[in-house]
Amino acid sequence: MIYEAATEAVVLFLLFVGFTLGLSFWLGRKAQSSAGYFAAHGQIPWFVNGIAFAGDYLSAASFLGICGMIAFYGYDGFLYSIGFLAGWIVALFVVAEPMKRLGKFTFADALDAKFNNRGIKFAAGISTLVVSIFYLIPQMVGAGVLVQPLLGFDHWVGVLIVGAVVIMIVVTAGMVSTTWVQFLKGSLLVVFSAILTWMILERGFEVKSGGGDGHEFRRISVLRQDIDSPGPLAAMSGWDVLPRDGSWAETKHEFVRLKQADTGQVTAWLVEETNNAANVTLVEAQTRVAQNGQPDLVNGLEKGIKAGEPQLHPVGWVKSLPDGQQKTGPLSMPGFFRTMQQSEVVVWRNEKVKAADGSTTTVYYPKTTPGSEVLRPGEHPKFAGIRGEDIKGKLNFLSLMLALFCGTASLPHILIRYYTVKDESSARKSTIVGIASIGFFYVLTLYLGLGAMTSGAMDVTDSNMAAPLLAKSMNTWLFAAISAIAFTTVLGTVSGLILASAGAVTHDLLSSSFGWEMSDHEKVRVAKISSVIVGAIAIVLGILFEGINVGYLVGWAFSVAASANLPALVMILFWKRVTSQGVIAAILVGMVSSLGWILLSSDTFETVYGLPAQDAWTPFTQPGIVTIPLGFLTLIVVSLMTKGHQSVETA
């Protein structure tokens, strides 16, 4: 879709971003030493740090990805909410206090506190870099998504703007301003999501037959024999049935293409069986044709670039409510789910058809779904495995949920936030504040997602757009506010990640592993240079990965973080016989195996390389259930093997 920018929205947006940047510069003046740059002098109050946790953590993925997945597939997106929050339990109960006790600037400090070994610093530095870059991809994709409907720019422009602004923030500011900016955004995001949820409940549900632009989607009863032979359609004068040639004969769902005789416009229709084999129902679908070197076609017309010109219609509505109601009026929080459970909702799916001339048609078709199915786990294709008999699908699900559980406490940009408060008790308290605000937000995601699903404003081509479009369906100001907050949240998360990477490069790689002698000021300068480089890499990746659900991408980052970092982190805290070789081996094996698994999985084959999914080398896509235990096993085996060796060294 193409979106037109509303002036007031742009003004509000720019004011907000400008204010954030100003604040960032103002605070940044204070942070010249490396203790100030990387850890804000350990002077951040615990409450502020707790909300800043929420600001860091409720990234583009939480807000855009989860809402989008719920809006398109229902309950499944909420599984991420549950897993993301559960991860905080690991952070609070197991990792928070020892991390604060052992470390100074980076996660590698804590791992290395016992050994003072260059190899550990090196391995931990590399893994920080890899995880941060992986986690940066969805943030950058999310940034492009936000700028598109608001300012009407292309995706890559959005990514470029975010990248440039973030590099500016990080280079001028460091951890003090990053923290305060995160605090601001964390609180605003939670407050505005609550307002949006309240508006969804006030609006209630209403039965519709089309989206927000007023287009009513048609259903036509025809005879099966009419659509099986090309030529004029008996039930609709002026419409011709096109022959089902080439790939159109092999689609998973049955489609028929109709051509309007007077205009030549070609539209696609889903063929629905009825109780009577002689009759079928044609359900109006939408198409988007990508042709080589020519403008895209939408629903048979050349895609427009301004308002009023041909676009795909916005979708998502309630088809029927319990007891034959037409409109519910305001709903209570439990009443919202109760009503949905007994309603029918129209959600949209798609199928791609490749033609012989090289053009690809994506057919978007409506699917009427009972509310009871929307609210159950297992509707998303990635989660559908739990309904099947095949154990691989179930393992894939378990693997993801394990990675989400273990991943939070292994994310470098979350771990460095423990060094911004003064002591262990503050680390604990700020984690509790973080859990409270993040948990509250995640409860809201289910309302926001389902509200978006029934808002009539969904863009069939991009699930990441669901939350901003939901706000737009309420009113323009709210849309501007939500977009500005989400955008600055992306800025904040990205700057946190870049800062974590810069810290890893400066302290762990250059200073500790390669033995560069640097003064305090040089350290800060090197960190700033590495920020620019990491930022540039993030911009490129953000442009490449457009269109993949950002929540899904984050799941991968969690898998890599959990596999590489968690075994070393946990075993150092709870097992006395860990050796430095064991730690190094565990980090490298965990990182390489989980990365390799993802790169060889069917998802990557399909979406990134464009190869058939069945050629993939791994049995399922989520690595966690194999690679996390593998990390632990490596650590234990290598530690036991090198035990004697090390005691000789220390003696």
Added chain:
Amino acid sequence: MESRNARLGLQLFCVYLLLYGGFVLLAAFSPATMETTPLAGINLAILYGFALIVGALVMALLYGALCQGESAASDSAAGQSANAEGASAASTQEDAQ
């Protein structure tokens, strides 16, 4: 005090692990159970999911309360040393400026 906190943390962690594990295994091996509506017309998937989120907060608050309650005496000492640390950090900040 550190080991008391660590032990308490591990105990609470195990409780939550059981709750979370129960949810994940139920979803993976008996998705039909998740569709039943035991309370107020809302299905088990939503009830259990919300319970996990609320439960995390309750346990976090419990942990915070117990950690502080058990060591009132050592807490004030820790508070003093923390203040001292804070003062030294503040002075380095002035130095930097």
